[in-house]
Amino acid sequence: MAVSLTVLVDPRDPAARRTLTAPAGTTVLKAAHAGGVDITATCGGRGRCTSCRVKFVTGTIPPPTLADEVQLGDDLVREGYRLACQCRLEEAITVQVAPPVEEQSFQILGAGPGVTPASGITIDAGITKQVVKVSLPREEHHQTSDLDQLVAAVGLEPDDVGPSVLATLPASLRDDDGTVTVTTFGRRVLAVERGDTSSMKFGLAIDIGTTSVVTTLVELESGEQLGSVSSLNPQAVFGGDLMSRIAFVQFNPGNLRKLTTRIVGLLNQHIAEVGREAGVLPKWIYKVVVVGNTCMHHLLLGIDPSWVGLAPYAPVMRHALVLPARDLNLKVAPEARVCLLPLVAGFVGADAVGVVLATRIYASTELRVAVDIGTNGEVILGSRERLWACSAPAGPALEGAQIRHGMRGALGAIDRVVVDDDIRVHTIGEVDALGICGSGLIDLLAGLLEAGVIDATGLIGVEARDALPPRLRDRMVMRGEERQVIVLRPGEAGAGREIVLTQDDVRQVQLAKGAIASGVAMLLHVAGVRGDRLAELMLAGGFGNYISIPSALRIGLIPPLPPDKVRYVGNAASLGAQLALLSEAERARAEEIAGRIEHVSLAAHPDFEQIFVDSMNFPPR
């Protein structure tokens, strides 16, 4: 039996609604997704977050499930909220979805300044444009073809030209009396264009992260960055982290294609947008370099990543790949070469290779470490002698997930916190606070540690609060069994709502920072060196560049180093992609680097447990 579901998609506009039908018994989440209505399900619909919560407007509100009670809490359950992944369609209902945060308001780290003369590379993207005059076939007896004439003019063989280039060859040849521009990559002909188009030669560097995607348009002769666009990864609707997305794939055979289609669709939007802004036609884009973690890489190629999520976390493939753009349905020149940088392991992907390429760790005479902090972060340690890498899965806490009042770094997020005799906050956009994001959490914990509100084990010391300044003291409360720090009270300046830090939130951040710190510690352990031997620690990626270095040092997210040895390196993965885009030598180097990196599996190492436990604690005052 089919049941009707009406979804109000915008709380500010009751007319913004979609009605669909689904078989009775389907969960509201699945019914909505099947009907093309995006309800965000950060945990992949497994009842482990609150992102898919809906409020019942009409119809019988079903009794709350255990997941409803745990995730939403009594108040929201009483107000008629349920998790869409938990409640099933039994009769016609109308629900209101949680409003999606405006994408534009997110902080996404862009591509950075790109390749500069300081990068010291010789530009040679491998794309050659040659203007030739082709003699058209004129004689009936003589056996020839348009293609024979073309390859004779450019010194190639018919097999160097694929049929997709041939489709429009006769018209191109005859439009300008045989004058055409032939674009090649090695011996492969990528395009034959009428007239002289030799000045049109562009490429894309694409960084596909679990959370965000950055596409950069580059002129291939000068290396000039013409534009860059970034967006949230639209696959996140089906799961915020890798494991949720893998679970989504396993749920239904059609879901893999859904994820692939989503990312390809976004890339094509990016291509259209960045090209429009720069006045570059997509057909003039002949080379694309893609970096991303292993799971994103596999999903882009339509490769089932299910086993990447299971021990021993082996990728399906690791080698560098060069494909025609038409194979991926990317809307650039159909024969444009899409170069996917190589992978190292299931959780150390091409993005890590890009970071090594961009940070030049591989050529360093001293030992350096690069840390890409994120849901699925990576740590790379090494020098020109050796390179080690491990994954450091911080989990989604630093993205605001599984934190009571956590949120991503978007409009209204508390991103900076100072603790002195009280707690003072700054919000993104300087609007009323809606929640707290990762950089705010790290500042908050650093400040609370320094003030003695939290001890080295992470306990919120409510019992000892009398020693604190009065304002700070009054923020420490017990609510039921729960220790809390009230960060903002309703009515305080900048407070959109009450925002608290719970004991459980502290534990979540400890787990996250412990993962990263233990990654660094493990690599140092495997390399047999002490942390103070490090010449430099580089913070890479979309998250690392927003956190305060002193706060990160204070909570022990990174090992104790003088602050001047810690440096932001921007979106290093994307810069690595740009290097490989602009230089075939750099692209070859990426392959060599991937072959050199020694993968260290944290969980499989006998010393890991002790290192992880040690890393969970905070450094003492």
Add this chain to the structure above:
Amino acid sequence: MAVSLTVLVDPRDPAARRTLTAPAGTTVLKAAHAGGVDITATCGGRGRCTSCRVKFVTGTIPPPTLADEVQLGDDLVREGYRLACQCRLEEAITVQVAPPVEEQSFQILGAGPGVTPASGITIDAGITKQVVKVSLPREEHHQTSDLDQLVAAVGLEPDDVGPSVLATLPASLRDDDGTVTVTTFGRRVLAVERGDTSSMKFGLAIDIGTTSVVTTLVELESGEQLGSVSSLNPQAVFGGDLMSRIAFVQFNPGNLRKLTTRIVGLLNQHIAEVGREAGVLPKWIYKVVVVGNTCMHHLLLGIDPSWVGLAPYAPVMRHALVLPARDLNLKVAPEARVCLLPLVAGFVGADAVGVVLATRIYASTELRVAVDIGTNGEVILGSRERLWACSAPAGPALEGAQIRHGMRGALGAIDRVVVDDDIRVHTIGEVDALGICGSGLIDLLAGLLEAGVIDATGLIGVEARDALPPRLRDRMVMRGEERQVIVLRPGEAGAGREIVLTQDDVRQVQLAKGAIASGVAMLLHVAGVRGDRLAELMLAGGFGNYISIPSALRIGLIPPLPPDKVRYVGNAASLGAQLALLSEAERARAEEIAGRIEHVSLAAHPDFEQIFVDSMNFPPR
């Protein structure tokens, strides 16, 4: 303004109707095609045939155009018939289309018995299946991937395996504990299948003609032909001959894709049908060999054939091509190799190369000639010393087009005629005659020549009819200015309607047979040999195999040879494709043959005019 058009698609069923709308001023033909209603337009909608005729049922009948009057004649015009390509939608109308002849009733020459031990080839299709046990990645530290393990087991490199094979690799590897069957062509991995599928190894030979398409399924180990299906080429709706189809492509930029989609769609139907009948899954088909004329070849690949139709009639490409099936959207194994045999010239295609391969002319110690009679026929002359080929475009007369009562070789067509003291006919299916097809026309003309009804110049000798037997005499009439032979009168046995042969019909057949005869004569002339030096003349293709050899000799369609030197060789192009399918050595030989064939352009040769005029006449009694 949009106007409504209702098309009655089946005269026997008034309920079988389609209503669509199109902008006012659109021709009925284009409106119908745009709306997905197939109205056959053999001449491509240029007012040069009657295939798109419609009868007005409601609405104002427009005044007849010149093309209506010339093609349809007064009677049909008076009855409300018009050519759909000539009349424009100005108000809501309902028209009845000419009923399509049931496809099943057409005579299409199938694939023949296929490759037999007598063919003397060593079977080696180049497809190898290897059952291997792959060790799955088990250790987290060690950098490996599913693909690395696979290629190690089979002795290949990661680059030998494309991403489309990788999509399902992890599941395939784990389903049977690492036991998989790896299919390769050279070093290229075409498929990785779970378990042992080594006995499943199939291929297709496809012959794409302008008029008909034949698909043959072959077991690649034994060479056994498992089944064959044939159909009319569905592109014919948009034009019966090559020039009409080229004109259709030029008419509108979207039309090329329409033709490509049509043929690919038909091939996928064939694949599904032949596979279902033989119990072979399409994913077990790993090699496909395609032959066809140059235009069909280009249309399959989506290559614009416009300039193939213009002097100097150069093909866009000529070399042998090997593509993955997914590039052509053929629904066999996605990585199956589709091998297109090479072309010689714009009107001497891969089908001619297939004929040479199958007939072994290239190895003959004596001079032989193969004639593929058809709308776009070819003649190949040669021996192991040299090979010459030319196109011999008979035009559509022998397919029944541009003949007053002509029709294709379908149910109700007069296919055999005997002339003694009267005219006696045989029809396909032995039903009442609906018209006369090519083989019937050739018999009829041969008989009338022998009886003295027609003289060597082709004139129907009405003035001299008194010398003939009475029954034959009474069949010769003048109607207005027109000389006619009444082949069947209404009421005579087997007569569904009156069927006549007009003087103009005789001229059309003279043009057709003159084209073929002059092709043979020209090649003999270029080779510098006399016709009586020929060791053999082979009749190949879908038409040649239905005509009577004595009749063909009598009208001079083929040069004067003892009848025992003329032989039917069946669908030689398709057999050539089967040889290349079953033997990589034969496929290589096809390339060598294409390189050896010397193309002779009839029209460009200074002696052509005289040879053609000589060939138009009939041999005297």
